[in-house]
Amino acid sequence: MAQTSVILRLELNHEQVTFGDVAGVIAQAGGDITSIDVIRPGKASSVRDITVDVTEAAEARVIEALKQREGIKLVNVSDRTFLVHLGGKIVTQPTMPIKNREDLSRVYTPGVARVCTAIHEDPKKAYSLTIKRNTIAVVSDGTAVLGLGDIGPFGAAPVMEGKAMLFKQLAGVDAFPICLDTKDTDEIIRTVKAISPIFGGINLEDIASPRCFEIETRLAEELDIPVFHDDQHGTAVVVIAGLLNALKVAGKRMEHIRVVVNGIGAAGVSICKMLLAAGVSKLVPVDRDGAIVQGETYANPMWQWLAKQPQVEAVHGSLKEVLAGADVFIGVSRGGLLAAEDVQRMAPGSIVFAMANPTPEIDPEEALPHVRVFATGRSDYPNQINNVLVFPGLFRGALDCRARRINEPMKLAAARAIASVVTDAELNEQYIIPSIFNEQVVVKVRHAVVEAAILTGEARRIPPDFR
Numbered sequence: 001m002a003q004t005s006v007i008l009r010l011e012l013n014h015e016q017v018t019f020g021d022v023a024g025v026i027a028q029a030g031g032d033i034t035s036i037d038v039i040r041p042g043k044a045s046s047v048r049d050i051t052v053d054v055t056e057a058a059e060a061r062v063i064e065a066l067k068q069r070e071g072i073k074l075v076n077v078s079d080r081t082f083l084v085h086l087g088g089k090i091v092t093q094p095t096m097p098i099k100n101r102e103d104l105s106r107v108y109t110p111g112v113a114r115v116c117t118a119i120h121e122d123p124k125k126a127y128s129l130t131i132k133r134n135t136i137a138v139v140s141d142g143t144a145v146l147g148l149g150d151i152g153p154f155g156a157a158p159v160m161e162g163k164a165m166l167f168k169q170l171a172g173v174d175a176f177p178i179c180l181d182t183k184d185t186d187e188i189i190r191t192v193k194a195i196s197p198i199f200g201g202i203n204l205e206d207i208a209s210p211r212c213f214e215i216e217t218r219l220a221e222e223l224d225i226p227v228f229h230d231d232q233h234g235t236a237v238v239v240i241a242g243l244l245n246a247l248k249v250a251g252k253r254m255e256h257i258r259v260v261v262n263g264i265g266a267a268g269v270s271i272c273k274m275l276l277a278a279g280v281s282k283l284v285p286v287d288r289d290g291a292i293v294q295g296e297t298y299a300n301p302m303w304q305w306l307a308k309q310p311q312v313e314a315v316h317g318s319l320k321e322v323l324a325g326a327d328v329f330i331g332v333s334r335g336g337l338l339a340a341e342d343v344q345r346m347a348p349g350s351i352v353f354a355m356a357n358p359t360p361e362i363d364p365e366e367a368l369p370h371v372r373v374f375a376t377g378r379s380d381y382p383n384q385i386n387n388v389l390v391f392p393g394l395f396r397g398a399l400d401c402r403a404r405r406i407n408e409p410m411k412l413a414a415a416r417a418i419a420s421v422v423t424d425a426e427l428n429e430q431y432i433i434p435s436i437f438n439e440q441v442v443v444k445v446r447h448a449v450v451e452a453a454i455l456t457g458e459a460r461r462i463p464p465d466f467r
């Protein structure tokens with residue numbers, strides 16, 4: 001159940017209520033008080049800010065219960081999640097202050113002109129003399145934002161700002177959110193190409209399938225900087241990392257497991273491809289109409305590709321039907337699709353990655369008693385399988401070695417690097433994947449990605465620590 005934190009500003013009439021009464025009302029309605037600040041003390045009345053943790057469902061109950069109680073005036077409700085978004089979440093910052101005319105004539109005109117000319121004469125110098133070498137565009141058209149669907153470019157912005165924050169905080173990569181007001185494939189490609197000169201890489205985000213496949217493929221072909229659709233490959237990389245460790249916990253092997261992947265969109269297609277490359281021999285891709293079946297014909301070119309793979313089962317069925325007996329469930333579809341009895345019918349020692357955001361395919365509380373390893377994309381449960389473990393270190397590595405592309409060996413190396421952060425001694429059901437705050441993650445992913453890029457001839461620069 002999604003948890004939120006609200007700050008309630010209350011004016012209390014001391015003749016009618018005590019603070020104990022207030023606490024009782026909140027607790028009864030399902031809220032959990034985490035802090036109290038006195039804003040205005042007073043004998044007859046006082047004003048306090050009360051921070052309350054509640055589930056989304058209980059929030060309205062708490063508010064209503066307070067409003068109904070005599071002696072309590074609800075002055076304001078602030079959602080702490082909204083508060084951190086006020087004014088946006090990132091800023092740009094100069095690398096030095098401009099203190100005097102001399103500084104001004106160096107960083108700007110006339111001095112800057114010589115630098116411009118030098119870059120014009122040798123465009124490679126853009127990497128040393130501009131922000132290009134450390135800057136990524138996070139590009140979305142707002143059509144598949146988390147699991148919220150097509151909520152448009154304005155709606156997408158808080159997620160893209162969040163990705164930019166994570167790039168910077170975790171890997172020192174400067175990232176800029178770009179939310180496009182078009183859903184047209186050609187226009188998106190034209191626009192990204194037109195803005196690309198200032199960027200060292202393009203992170204495509206939350207662009208709906210199947211359009212995202214063509215956009216990424218064409219941009220990767222036409223640009224000489226890495227183009228990476230995070231929802232496809234970032235997700236696939238982190239799933240493989242989690243699965244490598246979950247299989248160790250469950251005592252199963254990649255070649256023997258039967259895997260059901262639900263939601264064959266951007267993330268699902270890339271996950272299926274990476275599972276096949278990793279040696280999975282029994283795969284059941286499932287979308288809204290049930291299993292994608294070997295030998296059938298599909299209009300979606302990616303589903304058609306899957307239907308031709310010998311490892312894909314030739315069995316029709318709904319998600320619930322095909323899930324019976326499966327060793328692994330990977331959900332990248334939509335929240336709330338499964339119940340306890342569905343995961344109960346999986347093979348013993350089952351592994352469930354319910355990764356739809358913000359609501360997983362099955363409520364963790366329902367799934368946990370019946371599965372061996374359980375993971376979600378969320379940060380409020382153990383085992384957060386989220387592409388945030390991948391994109392910061394992966395782009396850090398790609399930028400440092402000036403990789404032209406991000407190829408399969410670089411992705412596989414990233415997956416193994418993430419898995420390796422959890423040592424065999426630490427590994428258990430609750431800890432198959434490191435926390436995003438584990439500093440080893442970015443360090444190891446970067447190192448593995450640079451190494452793979454050098455080995456596969458993708459690097460255009462050897463970073464000093466590899467010389």
Ligand SMILES: NC(=O)C1=CN([C@@H]2O[C@H](COP(=O)(O)OP(=O)(O)OC[C@H]3O[C@@H](n4cnc5c(N)ncnc54)[C@H](O)[C@@H]3O)[C@@H](O)[C@H]2O)C=CC1
Pocket residue numbers: 144145146147148206207208209230231235262263264265266267268286287288289331332333334335337355356357358376377378385386387388
């Ligand atoms: N934890 C993580 O790191 C990540 C999680 N996700 C989550 O995965 C989900 C899908 O993301 P994308 O692949 O980018 O979206 P997408 O829109 O490209 O694909 C979603 C797919 O799920 C299918 N689908 C919808 N309802 C379904 C149902 N009831 N049963 C089976 N399939 C169904 C759609 O037909 C579509 O093919 C979202 O909830 C997203 O938040 C995506 C990327 C990373």
Ligand SMILES: CC(=O)C(=O)O
Pocket residue numbers: 145146147206230231357377386387388
């Ligand atoms: C995590 C992520 O990229 C998504 O849910 O779309």
Ligand SMILES: [Mg+2]
Pocket residue numbers: 146205206230231
């Ligand atoms: Mg995404």
